Amino acid sequence: MTAQTPRWIRNFVDGHFIDPDDGGKSFDAIDPATGLAHARVHEADAPLVDRAVTAARKALGPWSATAVRERTEVLRRAADLIEARFDEFVAAEVADTGKPVALARDLDVARAVANFRTFADIVAAAGQESFLTDLPGGRHALNYAVRKPLGVVAVIVPWNLPLLLLTWKVAPALACGNTVVVKPSEETPGTAALLAEVLAEAGLPAGAYNVVHGFGGGSAGEYVTTHPGIDGVTFTGSTATGAHVMRTVAPRVRPVSFELGGKNAALVFPDADLEETLDGLTRSVFANTGQVCLCTERVYVHRSVFADVADGLVERARSLRLGSPLDPATTTGPLISQAHRQKVRGYLDLAGELGAKVLTGGGTPALGTELDGGSWIEPTLWTGLTNADRPVREEIFGPVAALIPFDTEDEAVALANDTDYGLAASVWTRDLRRGHRVAQAMNVGMSWVNTWFLRDLRSPFGGVGLSGLGREGGASSLHFYTEPTNVCVQL
Ligand SMILES: NC(=O)C1=CN([C@@H]2O[C@H](COP(=O)(O)OP(=O)(O)OC[C@H]3O[C@@H](n4cnc5c(N)ncnc54)[C@H](O)[C@@H]3O)[C@@H](O)[C@H]2O)C=CC1
Numbered sequence: 303m304t305a306q307t308p309r310w311i312r313n314f315v316d317g318h319f320i321d322p323d324d325g326g327k328s329f330d331a332i333d334p335a336t337g338l339a340h341a342r343v344h345e346a347d348a349p350l351v352d353r354a355v356t357a358a359r360k361a362l363g364p365w366s367a368t369a370v371r372e373r374t375e376v377l378r379r380a381a382d383l384i385e386a387r388f389d390e391f392v393a394a395e396v397a398d399t400g401k402p403v404a405l406a407r408d409l410d411v412a413r414a415v416a417n418f419r420t421f422a423d424i425v426a427a428a429g430q431e432s433f434l435t436d437l438p439g440g441r442h443a444l445n446y447a448v449r450k451p452l453g454v455v456a457v458i459v460p461w462n463l464p465l466l467l468l469t470w471k472v473a474p475a476l477a478c479g480n481t482v483v484v485k486p487s488e489e490t491p492g493t494a495a496l497l498a499e500v501l502a503e504a505g506l507p508a509g510a511y512n513v514v515h516g517f518g519g520g521s522a523g524e525y526v527t528t529h530p531g532i533d534g535v536t537f538t539g540s541t542a543t544g545a546h547v548m549r550t551v552a553p554r555v556r557p558v559s560f561e562l563g564g565k566n567a568a569l570v571f572p573d574a575d576l577e578e579t580l581d582g583l584t585r586s587v588f589a590n591t592g593q594v595c596l597c598t599e600r601v602y603v604h605r606s607v608f609a610d611v612a613d614g615l616v617e618r619a620r621s622l623r624l625g626s627p628l629d630p631a632t633t634t635g636p637l638i639s640q641a642h643r644q645k646v647r648g649y650l651d652l653a654g655e656l657g658a659k660v661l662t663g664g665g666t667p668a669l670g671t672e673l674d675g676g677s678w679i680e681p682t683l684w685t686g687l688t689n690a691d692r693p694v695r696e697e698i699f700g701p702v703a704a705l706i707p708f709d710t711e712d713e714a715v716a717l718a719n720d721t722d723y724g725l726a727a728s729v730w731t732r733d734l735r736r737g738h739r740v741a742q743a744m745n746v747g748m749s750w751v752n753t754w755f756l757r758d759l760r761s762p763f764g765g766v767g768l769s770g771l772g773r774e775g776g777a778s779s780l781h782f783y784t785e786p787t788n789v790c791v792q793l
């Protein structure tokens with residue numbers, strides 16, 4: 303990008319893109335694969351955020367009053383329009399994240415379409431529970447709850463799965479009759495702006511979807527979450543920021559939904575299908591360069607198969623292809639930023655100081671001139687660390703994992719649960735009873751058996767402990783994005 307021809311990514315407020323004014327602040331959108339700026343982003347100041355919240359408030363009454371069928375039709379048209387502009391969404395996601403084009407297609411943009419269709423179906427089919435209450439003398443009362451939209455919802459999302467996570471929240475929020483003010487990550491502003499075009503074309507009224515770009519503290523993130531016109535906050539991101547947002551929202555006692563970090567375990571038992579397990583672990587450790595909150599960073603392996611699993615995983619890690627995101631053969635992209643790479647490298651150094659053995663990786667690759675400006679890191683596997691070590695306790699959010707042996711099922715469960723996080727786990731075994739038993743014993747929001755990141759969008763998604771608060775997905779989303787008024791009628 304040259305200084306003369308910036309491609310602007312603009313804020314979207316009350317149905318219009320806002321042209322950056324001369325005095326306004328802006329920042330570069332960086333392609334993490336090269337380190338080069340690919341667009342300029344207009345940063346929303348406090349008055350613009352206020353305009354966005356005011357527009358969302360104005361749109362709330364009319365939008366929440368529309369028939370469910372009308373709202374779900376808008377969602378279905380949005381899904382169709384994303385499909386019609388599929389390659390544009392893929393290109394925007396790849397430019398912002400550097401992720402391989404195949405991943406952006408198969409995971410991020412495909413899931414955006416599925417999010418709109420699934421929540422249209424779920425909201426269209428939703429019913430209300432009612433209770434017939436017995437009263438003395440054979441009389442009864444009827445209790446039923448009417449669900450109303452939560453209101454103006456602040457949607458704060460991170461950079462790892464930008465469109466997937468944005469639509470995971472926006473689709474149910476809009477379907478339930480809410481209006482939203484979205485603050486995408488400063489690292490990945492592109493697809494939220496494209497979605498504004500799609501939603502407007504799908505027939506969403508002005509003001510129901512607003513996008514304000516910027517950073518966290520002292521910028522758009524803080525202005526949105528502290529705005530008195532916000533009725534609830536849904537947030538995905540780091541535990542530290544989630545805790546901060548919770549404190550800022552607390553004085554106004556607004557509902558929050560938090561999907562935060564993870565330090566997820568995989569448990570490999572001796573009877574596991576080795577090939578299937580290795581394929582699954584390769585995905586769960588290295589997918590999206592380890593930048594999925596569900597990724598495995600702790601692999602507990604029964605001692606009798608430890609060497610086989612370690613050797614197999616090393617072989618697969620070495621076969622991953624780092625390279626241009628546009629090359630269809632590329633499997634693995636860069637980390638999101640130089641700052642994040644610095645954090646991940648800090649853990650690589652720390653693991654070395656703690657005496658970890660590096661089975662593969664451990665450094666920064668050299669990929670060739672243009673890509674060497676990017677934030678690349680080698681897929682890395684360690685042995686020799688224990689649960690006491692910081693690289694095994696803290697979320698790293700990169701393509702790294704520690705392999706740790708165990709001898710008994712009880713020990714494996716205890717090791718896996720020995721964490722302050724509680725997002726996800728995967729259990730690898732051919733013994734179905736053990737699979738159910740261990741998966742249920744995991745102190746997490748989601749347990750998989752012989753698979754990982756297999757999603758049914760109707761099921762509850764979220765974590766316990768430092769991994770979050772509340773659940774979204776299916777009925778859980780409907781509960782978060784609505785408030786019930788219970789009506790009791792004496793009959
Ligand atoms: N588990 C997960 O899903 C994710 C975890 N992370 C972890 O978090 C670490 C830091 O990454 P960040 O991008 O800094 O994540 P973050 O949690 O700080 O950012 C997530 C979103 O929150 C916004 N935000 C930040 N401060 C805010 C504030 N005071 N008020 C309102 N909004 C605010 C950001 O602008 C972004 O849109 C990563 O290294 C990684 O370990 C990052 C992204 C996703």
Ligand SMILES: O=C(O)/C=C/C=C(\O)C(=O)O
Nearest residue numbers: 470538561594595596757
């Ligand atoms: O909804 C999903 O399928 C995936 C969610 C992933 C995250 O929340 C994350 O990586 O932060």
